[in-house]
Amino acid sequence: MAEKADSESTSCLLFDPPGEVVTTNRLKAFMDMGRPMLNNYIRHAKVGGGQHGEVYLCYKINPRLAHDDPDRRLPVAMKSVKRDNPRAEQMKKLRQQRLPTTNHTSLADKLNTTEAKIRKEIAIMKKLRHPHVIRLYEVIDDRMKDKIYMVMEYLGGGEVKWRNSEDQPVLTVVQTRRIIRDAVLGLEYLHYQGIIHRDIKPANLLWTVDRRMVKIGDFGVSHFSYAQRLAAAGAEGAQGDPHDPILLDNSDLTRRAGTPAFLAPEIVFEHTNEYDSPGASTSQFSSGASSSTIQSPSSSSPNRPPITKAIDIWALGVTLYCLLFGRTPFVANPKSHSSEWSLYNSICNDDWMVDDTMGADLVPTGGRHPKPGSEGAGAIHLLDRLLQKDQKSRIKLESVKLIIGDAQSHSWILNDLPEPQRWLQATSPAGRIHVSNDETSDAMSAVHFRWRWGAHITRRISSLFRMQRGQRVREPSPKFENSDRGPVRSDPHLKIARNIADKSFTSSTPTVYHVASSPTLNDKSGSKSLRSRSIERWPSGPSRGAPSPVGVKASAPKTRCGSETTLVQSNKIEGSSSQSSPTTAERPRARFAGFLTSISHWRPNKYSSTPDGPSRVGTADPSSSKVRLPTPITTISRTTGARTQADHVTRRSEEALRYYRTGKPIDDDEDGGRLTAARRASSWGQGDHSVEFAEVVSVTSVDQDLNEHEMNVGAGGILQERPFALRGSSRTAGDFSGAVASTSVVPPVDSADEQGVEDIYGPSCFDEDSSTIGSGFDHEEEDDDRGRWRTGSDLDDGDEDGDELGDDGDDDDDSQENVVTFSPRKRSPTFDDQD
C-alpha cells in the first residue's frame, strides 16, 4: 500500500492535473462604447485564420478591477469556429445516400458535422495543461449561435518562422535547439496523455510574446488514443476509463490529416516502392500493432503499418530540418505529373540532403554523415534518428532527451543547458490526464431556449393580475420563492441579499462558484471542490493577492469586499424575506401572477452560465442565488482541508523548477530568480498568484539570457511593428513572413493603455464599420488559407461557401476520405511551402 502511494507520488512529479475549462452557454454580443464585445471580451484584431476558424486577439475585461489596473484587460486568443456549413452538409447527405455506412466509417463522419471535430478538439484541449502546450480557458458555446468560441492562452510572438524570402534559414542553431527542446517537452506531455497531435510543424509552434519559449497549438486534427495512454502511463492509465465515443474513435486516423510535407511514411504508405510493385515485400514496415499503437481500422492492406505517436516524431524531424536548412527535407519532383504522388513517393523512399552549413549562423554540418563530436554531427545524427522511415527504428522522445550516438554524452538538444541531468529530472514525464466519460459532452452545451417574447407577455399579464384597486402590489410568491427551478421576481430584500452575497463571494475570490451540482471533493486539486465541474477559476483572477481558502475571508479585495459577517447578515435577510408575504398564498390571482412571472424566467438549462461567464455564487440568475447562497458556508471546513491538499499538489511544479534551478527544495521566501517559483507555478494555472498571463521562463530556457539579436531573429523574422492586420484586410500575421529580422522587439503592452495597444498592434477593429453586432462577430472574413491541402472530409465542413465541393469534382466518392485534395480555390502549394 505504502509502495503504491510512493509510486503514485513520484509518478506525479511534474505534470499536474489539467485545469478545468469554463463552459459558457450564453453568448451576448453587443457594442460597448463603440467596441464589439462578446460576453466580457473585447475583440481586437484578427491574428490568424485557418481552415476551421479564425483567431482574434481579445481582451478579457474584468469589470471588478479599476480602470487603471493593468489586470483589467487581459489578452486572450479567441478562436471562432463555425458549427456547420449548410451546403457542405447537403452534399454530405447526398453522398451518404449513395454509399453504405460501414463499421469503418468514422464517428465524426457519422455525426457528419464540423461540430464533431470541434467537440473533439475541445475535449482534447480540455485535458491539457503544460507550459509548452497552448491552454484552453473557456468555451463559449451558445446553441443559438452558429459559431463556437474557444478562448485560449494568447501567444503574442506568433508562429515560428523559419525561412526568409530566399528560402534561407532565419533561426540560429541555438534558437532552433531551444524551439525543438520546448516542442519535445510539449510533445512528450501530449503522448504521455495519449494524444497524437498529427500536425506538428513550425506554424503550429507559437512563440510567447517575449520569445523565450514556444508552445504547441492547433489540435484540430489531433487524436486521443486510449491504448497509447495505457502504454505510457501503465496501469494508472486505466483509471478513469474513457468511454466517450468521440475521443475513442480511431477511424479518423485513417484520414490523411495534416500537412503533406510533414506526413510520416506510414501515413502515405501506399507510395512505398515495395507497396507499389506487385508482390513486393512490405517488410520495411511492421504490420503488428503493439499495445501502444493503433491499427488503422480501415486499412485496405494487412501490411499497412499502424499509425502511432511516431508520426509526430517524424513531423518533429521534418520541423527540425526546416529550421536548420530553410526548406523541407522531401519535395516533389517538379517534372512529375502528380506532385502529390511525387512528394509522398519521396517521403517513403528518398534520403534527405544536407547542406554544408545549418542555421542562420552557418554552423558547419560535416555533411550527411559527419564525424561524431561536432555541433553539426549532433544535429544530423538527431535528424537521422527522427527521420527513420521505419517507425520501429525511429527514435522515441525520451531518447531524444537522453543520449544520442556513442560519441556524445548527451543529446544535442541539451547542448547549451548548464545542468542537463537536473533538467532531465525536472522534465521527466509522469502523471496523466484524467478522461471522464462526459468530458466531451461537457465540451458542448445543451440547447437552451429563449422565450423572450414569452417573458414579455407573461410579465404584462401578470402585472394585470396584480393590479388591485388601482395599486400595483409586488409580492413574491412563497411557493416559487424557494424553488430551485423557478426564479422569483425578487423583492427588495432579496435583491439586497443577493448583492451582499455577490460582494461576499466574488470580490476577492472570483474562483468561487456555486457547487450545488457537484458536491464531490477532488482530491487532486482542492480548489475544484469549490466549483462545479465544468467551471474553473479563471486563471487570471482579478485578485492578485492569495485567494482566501474558501472565498469568504478575502485577503486583498480589489474593489469590492465581503466578509463572513455580511454573509450571515445576508442569510438573515434572506430568511426574513421568505416569510415576508404570508397573505400571498391566500390570493389565487396573486399566486397565478407569481406563477406566470416565474415561468417567464424559467429556462430548461438551469445551470447555464450568465453572459458574463460562469455562474457565481450570488451572481447567477435569481433562481440560484437564494438556494445556493449558503453552499459555500457549508463547505468551509471541507474546502479548507482540501485547500491544504491542493497546496501540496500544486507545489509539484514549483518544486521541480526550483530543484532544477538550485538543487534545493522550494522555499517561498526565497526569490527564485527573475520570477519566483510561486509566480512561475501561477503561470501554469496553479499556485496562488494570479500572474497566469505573465510569460515566464520555461524550464528549458531558464538561466539563458537572450541577447537582442536572438530576441529579434528568434521570432523567425516576424516583423513586429504591426503584426496584426485590420479586420477586412487580407493581411494577417502570416503575411509578415517575408519581413525578416526586424530590429524592433515588441515592448510589453499595458493592456489598460488602449493607445499603447493600438500603437503596437495596430488600429483595433473597433473603429471599423461594423453596422451590426452580428457583422461584428459573424462577419465572414476573407479566407486566409495559405494553400494548405485538405482532406476530402475537411472540404465539406471547413468552407463557408462550399466552393471546393464543386471544384474537387469528387464529392460522391468515399475514397475521397483517404485522399488529400488541394482546394483549387487556394493558390497552389509549393512543396517547400508547407509551413
Ligand SMILES: Nc1ncnc2c1ncn2[C@@H]1O[C@H](COP(=O)(O)OP(=O)(O)OP(=O)(O)O)[C@@H](O)[C@H]1O
Ligand atoms: N493561442 C493563440 N495565440 C496567438 N495566435 C494564435 C493562437 N492560436 C492560433 N493563433 C494564430 O491563428 C492561426 C490559426 O489558428 P489555428 O491553427 O488554431 O486555426 P485552424 O483553423 O485550426 O488552422 P489550420 O488551418 O492551421 O488548422 C495560427 O496559425 C496562429 O497564427
